[in-house]
Amino acid sequence: GAVVSQHPSWVICKSGTSVKIECRSLDFQATTMFWYRQFPKQSLMLMATSNEGSKATYEQGVEKDKFLINHASLTLSTLTVTSAHPEDSSFYICSVPTDNTEAFFGQGTRLTVV
């Protein structure tokens, strides 16, 4: 399997500021990572696919300029929520798919924008 560490676990920020969330694959070289958003009592919605060394692939309806993804190494992908607004408040979670297709998730980050 893979051990995935996500940081921070929660963050509160002011409206208009940016927040960076880190997703680390501790024991698996991750060429691909996925970023999801989960609103309360809802399912996990895929936001984007983070690709090591290249641009991320965004799902339809997800603004790439608002949700910046960087995957500069095989162990780290970052998601930056730029100019955050209250409607961006959500649970953000990353996952690392492994060679046998099984995916492992980070702990998630609860973002609250005030």
Place this chain on the structure above:
Amino acid sequence: GENVEQHPSTLSVQEGDSAVIKCTYSDSASNYFPWYKQELGKRPQLIIDIRSNVGEKKDQRIAVTLNKTAKHFSLHITETQPEDSAVYFCAASIGTGTASKLTFGTGTRLQVTL
């Protein structure tokens, strides 16, 4: 793209009874079907998965069945216990290994009562 439907949205059973959650998928190319358990504010945890070349899989009190013709799969939990209370998500993915992308169902909130 893939669409996964999940029913019921909520399920209440008495301790010791069985619980069944059903999912259907739209893309016949999907070949991997995991089930996740998520407790409030926590990461999804894989509890069982099944691949398209298998019709049924069992792990102690948990079993999953897959009907490729009908494009549906089900989770069966027997002898339910209070600690089984959580939200359960089914998912489906196309592709293999690190290229696979999961599409999640809408979730089932399972409540096991004493």
